[in-house]
Amino acid sequence: MNAKMKRRLVAVSGIIIVVLILVLAFVGGNSAATTVSVAQAAEGGYAGKKVQVSGNVVENSFSTDGNTLTFSIYDPENESGQPLKVVYEGAASSTFGNDVTAICTGHMGGDGVLACSELVTKCPSKYESATDALEVGRLLGYGPDMVGTMVKVTGTVVSGTLKPAGEGQRFVVTDGTEEMGVMFDGALSEEVADDATVVITGSLNSDGGFDATEVALQA
Incomplete structure (x- = not known):
């Protein structure tokens, strides 16, 4: 194998390695979230992990500051349990409101706050x-x-x-x-x-x- 072929092989190998690193980083960053309850998320055992939590919006707990929505959710089957604070960087939909079911996906912080990157709200038709x-x-x-x-x-x-x-x-x-x-x-x-x-x-x-x-x- 001549020097020119060796250089070409090294260049191709380098490109493949870079592509593999990017693919692994993308897959790692978009790994499936662990589904947990409001109580489990609030206990603090999931800090730094990607989770999905469903709960109802605590009445009048929400506020907006620019494009940041802050609110709390609770488990409607355990209303006496500790609520979970959520911070969502994005505009709320028109369906968002008191007691609406919010499906929140994001990473739990060490402070017990869910940094939500995906927010889906559901309200039964009336x-x-x-x-x-x-x-x-x-x-x-x-x-x-x-x-x-x-x-x-x-x-x-x-x-x-x-x-x-x-x-x-x-x-x-x-x-x-x-x-x-x-x-x-x-x-x-x-x-x-x-x-x-x-x-x-x-x-x-x-x-x-x-x-x-x-x-x-x-x-």
């Missing part, structure tokens, strides 16, 4: 009959007389208005003529989307918005 529900225009037409009175309202979600919980107005609903902002920090099912017809339970506030206690798809 359906409600529109019987006895007022249309948006009808409710607003009553004016101050209806402020604070618990009612049901039906309407369509205005396209592009859905926001995550914790940002004030959650979405805008319309009957095709009148529009009304809806405040709601609870869980929304993923079917509550642009142009979905919903039935909302709650009360009109003094600012002309609607403070909702429940949002469901119209049955």
Whole structure:
């Protein structure tokens, strides 16, 4: 084998080694997460490990700072257990809210906080009959007389208005003529989307918005 062939072989071998290192690094960085309970994650035995934890969002535990969402989750089958704090670098979906089921994947820190890189939220679909529900225009037409009175309202979600919980107005609903902002920090099912017809339970506030206690798809 001449010197030129040797140099070529060494170069090819070097490229193969580099490719193998990159592949192993990629596979290692994307290894499957260990599924653990909220209690197991909170105990501190998984520091530095990639885990997947499912739990319900603790009511009003979430806050946002720029593109960072911080919240806590608990085990609905063990509500007295210790909750787990989660930090997620990314925008929350419009389905995120109080008591929604959050599937969190990431690495546990030595401080007992889950640095979440993947967040999936799930909320069971809720359906409600529109019987006895007022249309948006009808409710607003009553004016101050209806402020604070618990009612049901039906309407369509205005396209592009859905926001995550914790940002004030959650979405805008319309009957095709009148529009009304809806405040709601609870869980929304993923079917509550642009142009979905919903039935909302709650009360009109003094600012002309609607403070909702429940949002469901119209049955």
